[in-house]
Amino acid sequence: MTTPTPDPGTANSGGSGYLYRKVALHLRDHPDAVLKVGEITKAIGAPSSGAVFEVGKKMAAAGHATHHTNPHRFQITQAGIQAAGTMPPPTSGNRGGSRNRSARPTPVTRPSGQEYFPRRLAGGWDIEVLRTLRREKVPVLLYGPPGTGKTAMLEAAFPDLLTVAGTGDTVVDDFLGSYVPLPGGGYDYIYGPLPVAMRERRALLVDDATLIPPRVLAVLYPVMDGRGKVTVTTPQGVETVDASDGFYVCGGHNPGVHGAILTEALASRFTVQIEVTTDWDLARQLGVPAKVIAAAIELNNDLAADRIDWAPQLRELLGFVKVRDALGTAAALSNLAGIAPPGCRVEITAALSRHTGQTITALALGKR
Secondary structure (H helix, E strand, C coil): CCCCCCCCCCCCCCCCCHHHHHHHHHHHCCCCCCEEHHHHHHHHCCCCHHHHHHHHHHHHHCCCEEEECCCCEEEECHHHHHHCCCCCCCCHHHCCCCCCCCCCCCCEECCCCCEECCCEECCEEHHHHHHHHHHCCCCEEEECCCCCCHHHHHHHHCCCCEEEECCCCCCCHHHHEEEEECCCCCEEEEECHHHHHHHCCCEEEEECHHHCCHHHHHHHHHHHCCCCEEEEEECCEEEEEECCCCCEEEEEECCCCCCCCCCHHHHCCCCEEEECCCCHHHHHHCCCCHHHHHHHHHHHHHHHCCCCCCCCCHHHHHHHHHHHHHHCHHHHHHHHHHCCCHHHHHHHHHHHHHHHCCCCCCCCCCCC
16 A cells, blocks of 8 residues: 555665664663654654554564554564564565465455455455455454444455444344334344354354443353353243354454443454554545545544544545535535544644645535
8 A cells, every 4th residue: 555654664864674673662762651653753753653653563563562552552562672673574475475476356346236445464365364264263353443444344255244233332132132023013032143143154243342331242252262152032942052163253443433442351352453444545546536645644644643533534535536526526625624523623624725725614504
């Protein structure tokens, strides 16, 4: 993915690995601190918080740092201390392995009819990697800002996907099942998505899982920790539902959303956790103007540095294209500014105006 952020290995004039070494040594000098991206950037005088964020992710991938979210923070590990700022060697998957040379898959049609464009992941393609994890029974959690394509990726990978949309009001019955009224009177018991997925060998997405109260999420733990069964109370009595081969649990997590809490109990059951960010190249391919993308990239760098609380992602950028095609560019820019949360609308509007050269105000009704 092409972004305007400097290469973490070559940023500044010190040559390859210069910024990586500065970040790593600063974290090494503060081994007990969990530091925000903005704090690290200011302390070492780095030219870009986005580049520092990329270094932090690279260190985390190498096991040299731990990556905390909401907000993004990093802490040195013992391996990082021992490395003393030395960049990790490239992984074999980046040296031209067979999966790296595989042809780009064609777009996958989601149930909504929209196309999903596969992206690179772990030396292969995301939907292939997800299907491999399912075969190996390795639960996966996708995390990142709303609108980056987490749900779309899972729908593309698993056509049989069932979904529980998590909220603070989600209850156990939303997983297991409940009584529903019949048109002619009376009630009937309908099994919920969890026992249905377990019996029908389907994938189950717990979307916005971290908004669901922990006591409710506990219903998932027996099917994720090796026991592979759940107890359901129906009109016929208490049933034990066993997971059939092919059943799979995956989750979605929006770290920046108010009330989203990734508990240790939940995180420990998702063996693989993948960050999903907006694909700027795809945004260009789908018709988003370069100047709008540049503004969005700048705002996402500010989001990573905790200077703002929201930035437009792929969903908002594709919405911009639709509004532009229907109402024109000026209205689309005004709408993009207007959907920003009030707390950071000024910054969003200023960035859009700066990059597009247009005076922008949030979309609003005028006089008669």
